[in-house]
Amino acid sequence: MRHVLGARTSRRSLLTGALGLGATAALAACGGTNDDTPSASGSAAAAGPFTYTDGRGKQISLPKVPTKIVAQVGAAAALWDFGIRPIGIFGPSTKADGTKDPQAGSVDLAAVTSVGNVYGEFNVEKYLSLAPELLVTCMYDPKLLWYVPEESQPQIEQIAPTLGIQLSEVALPKAIGYYEELAGKLGADIKTPEITAAKAAFDTADAALKTAAAAATAAGLRVAAFSGSKDTLYMSIPKYSPDLSHYLAQGVPLTVPTKPDSEGAWWESLSWENAAKYPVDVILYDARTQALPSAELIKTQPAWAQLPAVKAGQIVDWYSEAQYSYQGYTPALTELAAKLPTFKKVA
Missing domain, CATH: 3.40.50.1980 (Nitrogenase molybdenum iron protein domain)
Incomplete structure (x- = not known):
């Protein structure tokens, strides 16, 4: 069974138990960033600073709109449909037979780098190499970032700010609206004919x-x-x-x-x-x-x-x-x- 959206405090344990995984991230010491990493294509950055208050009530304030975005695969797929192109993803994107996981939606897997494909996997060294400016994921718990290993979250947050979209007890149209709003703040034209x-x-x-x-x-x-x-x-x-x-x-x-x-x-x-x-x-x-x-x-x-x-x-x-x-x-x-x-x- 894939992740079970379990009790807020036990959702992660239900998932790891179902998958038979130890939720251990692939960790590496922080080092220098790679300036040759690509920016998120298809998202003309808006002028000026970027500010956003996420599902934790945390305000993310950056001097410029981030273009190097790494996102949990579901968040990446939603942003993709609104015109934002993350450079990296984590979470289920490829099935065991090598085919695309439905959770990846319209994301072009050849155009992004995966830093983890299953729950509990998050290759911090690979994430660091992308020189990310923002990490985006959803939240089903008031405090936990979905698919971000809790034990390595402090290290991940030293690399780039994290942004969580709260989805628990949020109706579908409002959830879609959250991603639409975020895409607009990230520079997407959310009024296109498409x-x-x-x-x-x-x-x-x-x-x-x-x-x-x-x-x-x-x-x-x-x-x-x-x-x-x-x-x-x-x-x-x-x-x-x-x-x-x-x-x-x-x-x-x-x-x-x-x-x-x-x-x-x-x-x-x-x-x-x-x-x-x-x-x-x-x-x-x-x-x-x-x-x-x-x-x-x-x-x-x-x-x-x-x-x-x-x-x-x-x-x-x-x-x-x-x-x-x-x-x-x-x-x-x-x-x-x-x-x-x-x-x-x-x-």
Whole structure:
């Protein structure tokens, strides 16, 4: 299973446990910077200083707009869609078979340098060699920078300022707006015809989802979002996820777990013996690369295979970390809006 958006204080431990990784970064002593590293292409830097208050309430103040940006892959993909071209990335960008990870979105992997591909990997020496001016990532915890190893964060922050976009309990349109605003501050033209058209497509898909959600509610359907591992089924608590909280606001009849793992937890963990605790007709299933695929669970977990929604084939891929841009989420909205009206009550 890929990272589970777990309890705020245990999200990292859930991820490292799922991946079987020790969250150790590849560290190296700080040395001189390489002045030959490229600037972020496609982002004409705005004139004047750069100031931004991030999700921690931390103000980043720089004498000029940074162009050498290294970003967590999801943040990089969102910024890419808004016209900013990071020079480096970290987080899942390449799958085990060498193909591009969906989390990389539109990022041209040949044009960026990866300093870590999985949770817990962050090659500080390689990061230093890029002479970064700013690191950008998201946050699912009030204090933790996503995919930045906590033990090496002080060293990383000595190299360049870090900027975290808070996504916990932030609705999808607002999350997209955060990246759009940041891209504008970084010098992107966020009023291009391409971005305007992308927003229009997003709004159209969103309206279609609202219509489909109303029909699903009228039909008495119950929907839930899950991620599975060998030993545990995780049922998502919608309010913490930008996409799920937005689906709920649009009327999608999402079932809300009643016993989260802890206060502020993102999930209720269910043993496989209790997989059917919540009767649901439609499943949104974690489709990220790190997740245990539903097809594999069908073969290895009889409790999953016997769930009414699984037996009926009423499963929709859930990309909970698609890039927060109009282009990133329009496909998800479109797919859910198209499939919901075709599903029946089965539980």
